[in-house]
Amino acid sequence: MARGDDVTVMQRRSAGLDCREVLGDVADPGAVDRAVRGQDAVLHLAAKVDVVGPRNEFEHANIRGTATLVSAARAASVERFVQVSSPSVAHTGRPLCGAGAEPADPVGARGHYSRTKAAAELLALAADAPGFAVLAVRPHLVWGPGDTQLVARLVSRARSGRLPVIGRGTALIDTTYVDDAAAALVAAVDACGPAAHGEALVVSGGDPRPVAEILGRVCRAAGVAPPRRHVPVPLALAAGRAVDLAWAATRRTDTPPLTHFLAEQLTTAHWFDQRRTRELLGWTPEVGLDAGFDALAAWYSRTETSEASS
């Protein structure tokens, strides 16, 4: 919007943005048709993201939602379709070191979210055709000020002294600062077309760090003590598996402290070869880690000041 594009947002509840809004379920063909009509490009970000929950909810939002949107976009003669996916669609638990975007694997990927997102990405890419360019982008570990998911959870656990480093914290992990991720999505919408289509691209800062260092810097930015406690890897994995079983057995839907998936993610390298992404999107991260952590620290100090004054 900042550069004068005509933007329509479709979501379930209004975010109060200053643009045209269509409210509805992404798997509802009627609502989706209304949203895509007359658009040049579709950027598909809607998804159910969680580590727990019943499979059918993920299938509904992620697979049916994508299918509905793709067919509506084609019917409305939209020419560019950017599917926002996740590196986890191709992650089967092995370390990824300088990896490219491997094919999405709806069977081998971990958890309902990743599997349904994998199926959705394949479905979207399969629709790629002359006149209907489909590009999948997979932003990796997006973080920044105001993040209620990753950063907020880490900080709240660190604050209560319950954030351990699993193992030695040496696993090398790439992340994406939120503004850089947003710029990459815009770049993807622009690039999507005859020169860039029919493939998936991982989007990341391209500047990996050992996981212990990332946790330490998040804590430092939030003004809490970095984790000192180390939990052995097998113990963390076992604990994660126990939590998985407990949540499944009791059908709890709140977010558990540690899942097997999360324990695995925190102890396995994921970092990516960004050359193809940068070449195709004509994009490079502008903020990066150092400026990103400065921004995060500034945000936390503002939040604390406002909390203290209220």
Next chain:
Amino acid sequence: MSAVVADHRVPDDLPGLDPAWSRTVVAPDAEGRERRWHVLDNGVEPTHGTLLCVHGNPTWSYLWRGLIAAAPAGWRVVAPDHLGMGFSERLDTQRTVEQRVADLGRLTEAMGVTGPVVTVGHDWGGILSLGWALAHRDQLRGVVLGNTAVAQPPGDLGPPLIRLAHLPGVRSVGCVATPVFVRATSALSRPALDRGVRDALASPYRTPGRRRSVGAFVADIPFSAGHPSYDVVSDLADGVRSLDVPALMFWGPRDPVFGERYLADLRERLPQAQVHRFEGASHLVTEDAPHYAELVATWVRELDESQAVPATPDTDTEVAAATASEHVPLWAALDRRADDPGPAMSAHGTTVSWAALSRRVTELAAGLAAAGVRPGDRVGLLVEPSADLTSVVYAVWRAGAVVVVADKGLGFAGMRRALRGASIDHLVAGRAGLAAARVMGLPGSRIAVRPLPPATRRLLGVDHDLDELAGRARTTPMPAAPGPDAECAVVFTSGATGPAKGVVYRHRQVRAQVDLVRATYDLQPDDTFVAAFAPFSILGPALGLGSVVPDIDVTAPDTLTAPLLADAASAVDARVVFASPAALRRVVATSADLSTDQREALSRVRLLMSAGAPVPAALLADVGEVLPGASLHTPYGMTEVLPVTDVSYGQIRRAGAGEGVCVGRPLPGVEIAVEPFEHRGSDAALVLAPGVTGEICVRAAHVKDHYDSLWDTERTASRHPGWHATGDVGHVDDEGRLWIEGRSAHVVSTAAGPVTPVAVEQRVESLDGVRAAAVVGVGPRDAQVVVAVVVRDDGAADGRGRRRRRGPLDLRVADHELAEDVRRVAGVPVAAVLCSDRLPLDIRHASKVDRLEVARQAARSLAGRGGR
């Protein structure tokens, strides 16, 4: 029937095998009976020729999949399964070697193979492929052999494992009834083969019926006269000598079946052969060293080129002709000073005069010749630096033979590999060395340094001792002296950057080296020197200078203390000291123990030369305190060419900090050029201009002649004709000074371009609290990220000293402050800063960091769970 056929079909999912190569060919056998063969065939129209690849027992054509994939353009590759083996027709009866050679000929005829043909054979496929070669000389363009044999070397009973498989009971049980033999063959591989590959190799031999020919093949290997195939194989082995086509041998030296002596036997029959030993590879060399395929393809490609382009005049020969007239033999000073009673050498408390040394060398040269040491023979030496070692070296040279010097710095296993790999003909050793030689299973006759009691002599298999040989001199004529082009030495690289490589020098090259050292350091006849750096302990007579070996184990450089150095210097009133950085570190550390007299002796030293590894400027400054009268020099060079440049302490200080280590300007007669990173390979233009970073190449009269039995290594190092590519990377600055930035193999290949490690390490090491750093890359080529592994001052004990040198580095994530500091000074983006208590160092110099090992461990650690 259909079930049986299905069983005989090649599975279409074998690793590395393209099912499109697999075909069935019906051809008559030696007796004219139609047979069904399974053949791998790339189906290429042979515009250049055909590679006929012949497998051995109990493998099948699958063995050649890598070569088929790597085949040079225009070359058809045909790899049949022998009858009864692989996926070819099974047989009811045995077939002899003669029949199998004829079978192969019928098959190639049926397949329309007309030549030119290069035969490629492994194991018993070696005999069969050579049989085909002898029967098709008109089509033959070359022969390639890998781990095979055509004859048993005299006195040999045949490969022990094959002999075992030959015992009738063992054969039927081991080869046919059970898959032991089939499986044992692939189990020989080191490192262990991938399971999928092992299964693929065994796939045609799943049932006893399918294995019958495995047993029959073993039975047809002749190991005694009277065997039905014995005469055929003997004739074939003799016939091989008449093959005058180019030959290539690639060999896995860890083969318990066809050991090193079989390679020696083949080389003797095909002296024109190029040889490449894949150090560490075993019998299934095609599996253990899969890059053999590239090597064979390159060799075949060059056959084409050598045919197309007439041979260029050999510049080496011209150089040799020019220098032959003025060549001064390495022993010239010994002849000239044959009556000089002055000290030539002092070691371990014994001083030998020039006259005595000269006499001993002459006597030993004659004695060695009398004992059967022929010109060109290789003589292994397991003797500590001493007057004995020096006399033996010069006597071997005088007799026209070649010294093979494997020092203890290689470690026991490294020495064993080196001496076996060099195929020595004789060994001179002390009692301990003789015992070690026994354990190492070294070939060759044995010469003891000192007379031994008869029982010990017998036990150690000693043939002669030096005194006895010297005693024969009176009755033996002096052998003819070797010319400047004769080979004179095989020395070994330190193994700090991969398995130690044998490096061959000729007399004129060593002469050029000695002359350059003398000129560079302006050595005068009275410049008696202390040789605390092992290679220099034998060079005294060649330099025409007296020398002293300090009373330490020179091959363990960090045992030299300041008082011991002073005692050595005062014994001969030394003016010059040759030492290594590891020795100097300890000398500095023990300088407080010097007495006044010892300080006085050291103050008379006018020149210190430190060689073997880069010397930090700070260390040189400390050495300056111990040797106040000495100018401090450090040459740059390597086993393959030393010295290349020289730099003094003053010049190092003037150069200041820069991108790498400043090693000074090239010495007179030495040329330096750079192969830029962006244009690698033989087609790249070498750059002489300053400021370009890349691999350093050197041209000089004292560069080694060639690597020993490492055809591919030699090709790579000599890819620019006339130049030696050193494997070091660096650049030349505007003032013509060379800066070394690391090893080629250690360059980090990032998406933003190459990062050389040394300068980054120097900047990190400049931080307070950091003792040492290694900068390595992790991740795939062209997408690597930089990792700094740091040893802190407060880390455990001496990280550069005598601690454990192998094993896990115990890597930890550095704390926030250290990581920030490292990133601030590094000058390149650093993904991870890890801490360790030590860095892995080489044994010989105890100063070269094994960055590949650091990189391996860092990669494993940074991969987290599931990393390998």
